Amino acid sequence: DSGVTQTPKHLITATGQRVTLRCSPRSGDLSVYWYQQSLDQGLQFLIHYYNGEERAKGNILERFSAQQFPDLHSELNLSSLELGDSALYFCASSTPGQGDYRMNTEAFFGQGTRLTVV
Amino acid sequence: GQQLNQSPQSMFIQEGEDVSMNCTSSSIFNTWLWYKQDPGEGPVLLIALYKAGELTSNGRLTAQFGITRKDSFLNISASIPSDVGIYFCAGPHAGNMLTFGGGTRLMVKP
Numbered sequence: 001d002s003g004v005t006q007t008p009k010h011l012i013t014a015t016g017q018r019v020t021l022r023c024s025p026r027s028g029d030l031s032v033y034w035y036q037q038s039l040d041q042g043l044q045f046l047i048h049y050y051n052g053e054e055r056a057k058g059n060i061l062e063r064f065s066a067q068q069f070p071d072l073h074s075e076l077n078l079s080s081l082e083l084g085d086s087a088l089y090f091c092a093s094s095t096p097g098q099g100d101y102r103m104n105t106e107a108f109f110g111q112g113t114r115l116t117v118v
Numbered sequence: 119g120q121q122l123n124q125s126p127q128s129m130f131i132q133e134g135e136d137v138s139m140n141c142t143s144s145s146i147f148n149t150w151l152w153y154k155q156d157p158g159e160g161p162v163l164l165i166a167l168y169k170a171g172e173l174t175s176n177g178r179l180t181a182q183f184g185i186t187r188k189d190s191f192l193n194i195s196a197s198i199p200s201d202v203g204i205y206f207c208a209g210p211h212a213g214n215m216l217t218f219g220g221g222t223r224l225m226v227k228p
Contacts (some may be wrong), residue, residue: 004160042218042219042221043214043218056215058215092216107151109153111156111159
């Protein structure tokens, strides 16, 4: 168990709909990252939040957005869903905030949310 | 953007055999991470490497940070059926953002 919790584990929804994926990072971790894993794309970085602030954006579509709340949990919102958005969405956390640079790069992943758009 | 190339893409080996896989980049990395992903699960961190030439072990797994800082290697000794999965290399850039290789799918025949 990595300590990172994602809900729901599975989600089936129709095209055009909007969904929210939730992530609770490991206790004490300040960074949350979101990744998308499709069959033909591997693990693609979407977005990084640190202590409530957006720090980096990857290839995230404009239809997707995220936020990190004061209690450090994060939500990834996916709207106007298309068939091609079907994928595994992973959340990872890092940075225990102890000042050890090594811990800043060791990301621990949740079990993911499998999104199926029909 | 930066790309990590992993090889081989897949391996089908006999239980008990040793396994080697590698990861190369056109850019220098200061950290290399190796993850394993089981079907339907999230990637699990196996080994982290921080210095060129570093050799680090975790049980039957050994990973090395290449001297050029553009490659890394993962070896698994005496493979067992539970080693089955996809192995990913990853490296951070632009801060803490991780770039992942395409993965090496390992299959073990009992």
